[in-house]
Amino acid sequence: MGSESKFFTLAEVSEHNSPKDCWLVVEGKVYDVTKFLEDHPGGDAVLLSATGKDATDDFEDVGHSSTAKAMMDEFYVGEIDTSTVLNKTKYTPPKQPHYNQEKTPKFIKLLQFLVPLLILGLAVGIRFYTNST
Numbered sequence: 001m002g003s004e005s006k007f008f009t010l011a012e013v014s015e016h017n018s019p020k021d022c023w024l025v026v027e028g029k030v031y032d033v034t035k036f037l038e039d040h041p042g043g044d045a046v047l048l049s050a051t052g053k054d055a056t057d058d059f060e061d062v063g064h065s066s067t068a069k070a071m072m073d074e075f076y077v078g079e080i081d082t083s084t085v086l087n088k089t090k091y092t093p094p095k096q097p098h099y100n101q102e103k104t105p106k107f108i109k110l111l112q113f114l115v116p117l118l119i120l121g122l123a124v125g126i127r128f129y130t131n132s133t
């Protein structure tokens, strides 16, 4: 093998999705993990379910150790042609009306201030009028 890396499209990599022939894409690199399926501490099912797509997130989510990462070189077969992989969809928060305190109408602010005072006044008034002794 020369020093040039081989490039694969996602479609090509996706064909290797069986227990007898299993390739994965992690961080832009293509790995043939067929021989590793039996030995993978996380089991073969997770590896098989991670075929045919960019498995970077799945791989990262597990929090693989540096030992696990070092093992990957052994299975490296080439690079993925990134234009064939769908861009990761970025999370865009739904647009919501932004609560802006400055926009609270003035009379509501006044009410917020006056209502407790009114209640207090009422309480004092009731006490004053009912406590005639």
Ligand code: HEM
Pocket (backbone or CB within 6 Å): 024, 026, 031, 033, 040, 041, 042, 043, 046, 047, 049, 050, 055, 058, 059, 062, 063, 064, 065, 066, 067, 068, 069, 071, 072, 075
């Ligand atoms: C070439 C690729 C991979 C290698 C060399 C690899 C290697 C390893 C190793 C060595 C462990 C033991 C724990 C550790 O040292 O971190 C492990 C655990 C695990 N891996 Fe992978 N892994 C690969 C890809 C994946 C992918 C793509 C997934 C998910 C789809 C995955 C899911 C898991 C799970 C669920 C565990 C078990 C974690 C636990 O029970 O603590 N692995 N892997």
